[in-house]
Amino acid sequence: MYSIFLVDDEELELEMIRDFIRWEEMGIYVAGTALNGRDAMEKIEVIQPDIVLTDVQMPIMDGLELAKQVSEQFDWIQFVFLTGHDEFDYVKSALNVGAVGYLLKPLDLSEIVSVIDKVKRRCEEVRMKNRSVRVTKSNILREMIYEQQEDRLANLAESYRTLTRRREPGMYSMTLLHIHRESASQAGVSLDDGSARLQAFLENWLAAKKLEVDFVPTREGELALWLEGMFHVSRFTWDDLLAELEDTLGFTVTAAVNEEERELGRIQELYRETRLMLQEMFYLGAGRVIYAKDVKRQDGHSPVPPFEEEAFAEAVHELNSEQAEQLIREYNLRLAALRIAKQDVCDWAIGVIERLLVQIHEPMTEAHKRAELYQSMYQCETMADIEDKVIQAVAHAVETLKHRFMDKNARLVHQIRTAIDQHFHEPITINSLSDQVYLSPNYLRSIFKEKTGMTIHDYLTRIRLNKAKELLADDTLKVQDIAQRVGYESTSYFISLFLKNQGVTPNEYRKNL
Known part of the structure; x- marks a missing residue:
């Protein structure tokens, strides 16, 4: 109309x-x-x-x-x-x-x-x-953001000025809008489709305000707003707009609003500054308006503070999910306040999940499962996303333990597995284990096989060999020392057992690390 x-x-x-x-x-x-x-x-x-x-x-x-x-x-x-x-x-x-x-x-x-x-x-x-001109201007700006040759950059700038019919050089500002990947996935929307919907919505919103803005798709799920002069929209208006976007489009959008103005030829500098602002989303969370004053940078690399491992493990063992989740949230807040690097945050979260799986006797032995965990964690865009994944793992661990503790035999098997996990390096016999749970050796063998699908000997061997593989990464340790550390007095027996289970000798395994 x-x-x-x-x-x-x-x-x-x-x-x-x-x-x-x-x-x-x-x-x-x-x-x-x-x-x-x-x-x-x-x-x-x-x-x-x-x-x-x-x-x-x-x-x-x-x-x-x-x-x-x-x-x-x-x-x-x-x-x-x-x-x-x-x-x-x-x-x-x-x-x-x-x-x-x-x-x-x-x-x-x-x-x-x-x-x-x-x-x-x-x-x-x-x-x-006008639509054709807008598309051309958008393409020129995108090229300018990534162009490395100065003469080519100058030619692109001149082409842009020609299309805008501006003879005098103007000052420009930039806002970066980022679609939260997890929320788009939950809404069943691809990032490409989400970007198209976001731009269409904003074109109508800006047209009502009589503002002419160039839209520049810079990365997947990321849209730059390029405007001559400052984009004079208050923080409250931005907050309302982001809320309206989420209600209308079904996914969350974060805005990095750069209040600095630059000449057209300094578009790359402006983009780098605005992207640094957008990275603050990792700590602040998605769906926020981020200004330069919101960005907090630490001098140097902040050390990762210690996590209350024992208190956390005890809370999980006692089925106290609220206490375990509280410890995760409080620690996550500390990491955010210190602006700990994303890689360190992800490594901590992966470590927590892996230890949880060991605690409930579901360690990740398959390489592809471990790779999936690493990929899903490093794809998280905010610390809140990482926190959610850890808390989901806590809920799974607590529910698993609840189920086992309700089953008398499952509880006994859990007790035996925990004893093996903690004392695998010591001499362990079926008799010593059966004495701990007041069962006959034969009955203990039967219920252990029923609940785990493997014999006690096979489980003990798996735990010992997994630990041995970790120790083989240390070149200073000899094979005979590793054998003794994981509970084998005979080095030759350890080597033959390793070869049988892994298909290579310990030294061959070490060479392939």
Whole structure:
């Protein structure tokens, strides 16, 4: 639908044109009215309609002067003139200043429909042309962000200035919008589709505010807003906009608003600054408005503080998920306050999850499962995402233990597995284990195999050999020392057992590390 602005110095005639012509049936809505050219000029500057229908002869400022002044600022606005039968000389002048058509008084409905159809076609042509220009400008800006050759960068800047029809160099600001990957995935939206929806929404939102912005897709799920001058939107407005975006589009968007202005040739500097601001999302969380003052950088590399491992393991063992989750959240807040590097945060979280799995006797022995854990953790965009994954692992561990503790035999097997995990390096026999749970050796063998799918001997061997593989990474340790550390007095027996289970000798395994 296109907007039209009506101008006529005869008030009754203006009301008739506004109220009795069926504009909506022609795909037009009336955006405003004025009784003279000067008043119309002030309103048009604010409303910026697609079409202006104006009388030719008016006091203060006539229709021809109005068209001339408007066209100097908004060359895409289409003009249609109202004129009487005895004013054809004015019609010639109107056509000379670029009017699409004219209407003779008194107005004829069929004539109005014909002229408006012509005007709408012209408006669509203008929109298509502007869309093509916007796409070209966007592509030029994207190239400028990544271009390394100075002469090529200067040529791109000149091409951009030509398209903007700006002779004087301007100052520009940038805002980066980032789609939160996890929320888009939950909404069933790809990042490419999400970016397209985000841009379409913002085009309408900005058009209502009469702001002309270039959209530059910089990375997957990331959209830059490039504006001449500062993007004067308050933080409260940004907060409201991000909330509206999430309600409408179904995914979360973060905005890094750079309040610094740069010349066109310094677009790369501006982009680097704004991206650094956006990285603060990792600590602050998604769906936030981030300004330069929100960015906190630590001098040097902050050491990772110790985590309360024993208290955490005890809380899980006692099925106290609230206490375990509280320890995770408090530690996560400490890491965020210290701005600990993302890699260190991910490594800590992966370590917690791996120890949880060991605690419930579900260690990750398959390489692909370990790789999946690492990939999913390093893909997290915020510390909140990492925290959620650790808390999910806590919930799984606690539920697993609850189920086992409700089953008497499962509880006994859990007790035996815990004893093996903690004392694998010591001499362990079936009799010593059965004495701990007051069961006969044969019955203990039976329920252990039933609950785990393996014999006690096989489980002990797996634990010892997994520990041996960790120790083989230390070149200072001899194979015989490693054998004794994992509970084997005979080095030759350890080597033969390792070869049987791993397909290579300990030394061959070490060479492949």
